[in-house]
Amino acid sequence: MSAPSTAAVVAEAALPDGGRLRILRVDASRASDVVPIVHAAFAARPPVEPPAAALADTVDTIAEKLDGGFGVVGELDGEPAAALIVELDGDDAVITRVAVHPDHQHRGIANALVGCTMDLLALRGTRWLTVGVRTEFPALGRWWRRHGFVPTGEQPPLEILRRTLPVMAEAATADAMRALGERLATVLRAGDVIIATGDLGAGKTTLTQGIGAGLNIAGPVISPTFVLSRVHPAVAGGPALVHVDAYRLGSFDELEDLDLEASLPDSVTLIEWGGGIAEGLADDRLEIDIRRGLDPEDETRLVFLSGLGARWADGQLEELR
Ligand SMILES: Nc1ncnc2c1ncn2[C@@H]1O[C@H](COP(=O)(O)OP(=O)(O)O)[C@@H](O)[C@H]1O
Ligand SMILES: [Mg+2]
Incomplete structure (x- = not known):
């Protein structure tokens, strides 16, 4: 008997620099793959007050988030290099973590993960996607706006952005x-x-x-x-x-x-x-x-x-x- 599948390959994305990103959909059993990427990515950001909740993530907190939705992990040469968590609430979905390992930033990986996540959400008929961005990082807000997200308000220290899904x-x-x-x-x-x-x-x-x-x-x-x-x-x-x-x-x-x-x-x-x-x-x-x-x-x-x-x-x- 084979073990229950906990990670399914959902796409192979060609990165702009020629790299090949394998994208997997994961559940809570893969929380231990996600934690180190989240910690590495958030530790590499300039410090903010209060600190990002992601820095305190553990396997348990990540597993709980994954149970409320699903995760998308990007692998390079079989190694997890990036992760995204989306939590589901009826017609709505909220991206609660996006993390690209500092060694692989600026390669279009976040772009590929967000695109793949939107496809998966569209397939299940979700209508809206929301994300909260720290106001200290205006470049991040601009990145989400380029992806069709529109500011809808603030929940300090976060700016909230939202878009309809395909x-x-x-x-x-x-x-x-x-x-x-x-x-x-x-x-x-x-x-x-x-x-x-x-x-x-x-x-x-x-x-x-x-x-x-x-x-x-x-x-x-x-x-x-x-x-x-x-x-x-x-x-x-x-x-x-x-x-x-x-x-x-x-x-x-x-x-x-x-x-x-x-x-x-x-x-x-x-x-x-x-x-x-x-x-x-x-x-x-x-x-x-x-x-x-x-x-x-x-x-x-x-x-x-x-x-x-x-x-x-x-x-x-x-x-x-
Ligand atoms: N489910 C389908 N939807 C659209 N086209 C289909 C489908 N199944 C078969 N086809 C055929 O595929 C081809 C699509 O060609 P076309 O519309 O010219 O594609 P494109 O403009 O994207 O290059 C047509 O020959 C069409 O008859
Ligand atoms: Mg044509």
Whole structure:
């Protein structure tokens, strides 16, 4: 009989410097892996008064936190290098520890752990994610803001930041993906910017076809790989669909050359594969990440929808679950 699984590999992340991070989801039985990372990371910070509670963590306090949610551990070459704890409370989740070992900071590891945690929370249908940041470290607050968190108040000595989690929808077939696009179109309006990411063949263009049908535009929507940008006017009024493929674009400057800003106010602008490039176009934007599961035989796509900024603050995506 095998021992019960207490750590499952949930992702392999390529770090910007070429390192490979193995990300595991862990429960309380792995508390002893987490404690030394937490102590090392928090001891390396400038001292604050009162001291961070994390410095007094023990296997018992960490196990208790893990029991209230789960942990995510990042391993480099089989060694734990970073850890995050998230505690669950109904629709809400709170990140209560984020620690990267001082030897491995500034390598994008926290970024990978937070991204993976948001995926895991989206999969279980959690709506909100909250974090508290010491006000003595404004750079930390800025880091969370870059990840879509918005300050919601203070609980001295912490600033509290919060964001909505991606809504996760499943599309088992290409037709289901088009149907999802049609449903999404019902909440879209002129001025919206959508950034769709995912590997080649993920289903970005298929989803766009559904959005086009929902907006009742002059079709057909085809992959604009050779024509960088295509404008589809609506047949009976309503916003046009501007469909862009940014795959071949190397920089934001090249995207700006397309002059999308001119058509933006009167259109729904959808950019395929714009992750990392197109964010500069609009603060209010809908990011859609389409992924396949690990089984190559299974054509089901997981579609993660994140609405950023005031435009999407009212839970308009909830009905797409
Ligand atoms: N569940 C699914 N969702 C989307 N597309 C699917 C699905 N299952 C199979 N497919 C097929 O996968 C391909 C997706 O291609 P496409 O939408 O052009 O991807 P992308 O634009 O992301 O490169 C299409 O041939 C589509 O018919
Ligand atoms: Mg495409």
